[in-house]
Amino acid sequence: MSQDSQWPVWEVFVQANPGIPHKHVGNVHATDAEMAIQNARDVYTRRSEGISIWVVPANAISASSPEDQGSFFEPSNDKPYRHPTFYKIPEGVKYL
Amino acid sequence: MEDQKQIEAFEAKIASGVKIEPKDWMPEAYRKQLIRMMSQHAHSEIVGMLPEGNWITRAPSLRRKAILLAKVQDEAGHGLYLYSATETLGIDRTELLEQLHTGKAKYSSIFNYPTLTWADIGAIGWLVDGAAIMNQTALARGSYGPYSRAMVRICKEESFHNRQGYEIMMHLAQGTPEQKAMAQDALNRWWWPAIMMLGPSDDQSPNSDQLMRWKVKMESNDAIRQRFIDRTVPQADFIGLSLPDKDLKFDETTGHYTHGPINWDEFFEVIKGNGPCNAKRLKARSDADKKGRWVRDAALAYAEKKKLKAA
Numbered sequence: 001m002s003q004d005s006q007w008p009v010w011e012v013f014v015q016a017n018p019g020i021p022h023k024h025v026g027n028v029h030a031t032d033a034e035m036a037i038q039n040a041r042d043v044y045t046r047r048s049e050g051i052s053i054w055v056v057p058a059n060a061i062s063a064s065s066p067e068d069q070g071s072f073f074e075p076s077n078d079k080p081y082r083h084p085t086f087y088k089i090p091e092g093v094k095y096l
Numbered sequence: 097m098e099d100q101k102q103i104e105a106f107e108a109k110i111a112s113g114v115k116i117e118p119k120d121w122m123p124e125a126y127r128k129q130l131i132r133m134m135s136q137h138a139h140s141e142i143v144g145m146l147p148e149g150n151w152i153t154r155a156p157s158l159r160r161k162a163i164l165l166a167k168v169q170d171e172a173g174h175g176l177y178l179y180s181a182t183e184t185l186g187i188d189r190t191e192l193l194e195q196l197h198t199g200k201a202k203y204s205s206i207f208n209y210p211t212l213t214w215a216d217i218g219a220i221g222w223l224v225d226g227a228a229i230m231n232q233t234a235l236a237r238g239s240y241g242p243y244s245r246a247m248v249r250i251c252k253e254e255s256f257h258n259r260q261g262y263e264i265m266m267h268l269a270q271g272t273p274e275q276k277a278m279a280q281d282a283l284n285r286w287w288w289p290a291i292m293m294l295g296p297s298d299d300q301s302p303n304s305d306q307l308m309r310w311k312v313k314m315e316s317n318d319a320i321r322q323r324f325i326d327r328t329v330p331q332a333d334f335i336g337l338s339l340p341d342k343d344l345k346f347d348e349t350t351g352h353y354t355h356g357p358i359n360w361d362e363f364f365e366v367i368k369g370n371g372p373c374n375a376k377r378l379k380a381r382s383d384a385d386k387k388g389r390w391v392r393d394a395a396l397a398y399a400e401k402k403k404l405k406a407a
């Protein structure tokens with residue numbers, strides 16, 4: 001007999017209101033996308049927490065690794081000129 | 097041997113309030129303890145559905161039935177959040193369930209007591225969910241990201257559980273003498289088990305120093321228990337029910353209630369498997385798993401067939 005299957009894992013993203021991004025809320029086990037969406041509705045939106053659900057097979061997600069967090073994101077650390085506060089604008093100049 | 101530097105960095109992170117995420121480095125003891133605690137919590141949520149599920153078909157009105165169904169469904173959801181949070185520690189659900197069914201993993205002692213009357217449903221929501229909330233609001237501040245997030249979510253949902261239970265008790269307490277007696281009887285039977293479910297007293301629960309430092313445990317069992325008692329006693333007074341503890345009294349100097357001795361022998365017997373319903377609960381869970389097996393297999397086979405057809 002085959003190994004007991006708890007079904008593949010799907011990561012769930014819920015959009016709470018129109019116009020804002022979908023946010024990761026957790027995961028569900030399901031045989032296919034349709035079932036994953038139904039399960040996600042029952043598990044994560046029982047109190048009108050959402051108006052739209054995305055499900056993604058967990059194994060389809062690639063992630064950056066926490067060990068390289070420092071060096072990976074480092075290139076942006078030495079570029080303060082990407083922020084508006086880097087620039088000194090004389091007082092009295094408006095709309096800038 | 098784990099690198100001392102790694103441990104120091106890990107502890108510094110926790111001390112500064114940063115959450116630990118699944119792929120971060122963590123000591124083996126931290127991972128093991130979390131798997132133990134979180135799976136125990138997940139099991140408690142789904143085993144906890146059994147005593148209450150027992151009354152769904154016999155709820156006294158459609159309103160009560162809809163409420164109880166929604167509550168029990170929430171508990172299933174809590175179980176799912178917690179299993180999935182536990183899986184982030186590198187263990188899969190099949191293994192977790194096997195640990196439950198073989199008795200290797202525990203679940204909360206409280207669910208090994210029977211629900212004899214409708215008033216027990218009130219007592220459970222009020223006392224058992226009430227005690228769980230005390231514990232879970234503390235755990236929501238814990239260091240492990242997925243567990244803490246699951247707790248935040250669960251706490252939001254628990255408050256309705258707590259209130260609907262109190263409402264049941266209040267209505268019974270204001271009802272006929274028989275109804276009031278039924279509420280009092282349920283309170284008599286559930287009070288001590290609810291107090292005990294918050295875990296052994298501090299002098300009997302060793303090695304919590306490290307767990308506190310790692311923010312796996314946030315508060316001692318006795319501290320949480322005290323808060324639960326302090327908040328619950330006035331609620332009982334308000335609806336005219338009395339607590340089955342003749343030593344219970346308010347201490348003006350400390351501002352806390354003091355209570356009589358807790359029967360820890362009973363607690364440890366229940367934990368060991370000798371409570372009134374342990375065997376029944378475990379059998380119900382493992383039967384559900386075995387009998388559901390063909391459904392899981394068939395659903396998966398069907399999904400695979402559909403995929404082939406579509407290809």
Ligand SMILES: [Fe+2]
Nearest residue numbers: 141170171174
């Ligand atoms: Fe729950």
Ligand SMILES: [Fe+2]
Nearest residue numbers: 141174228232
């Ligand atoms: Fe809970």
Ligand SMILES: [Fe+2]
Nearest residue numbers: 171225254257
């Ligand atoms: Fe609950």
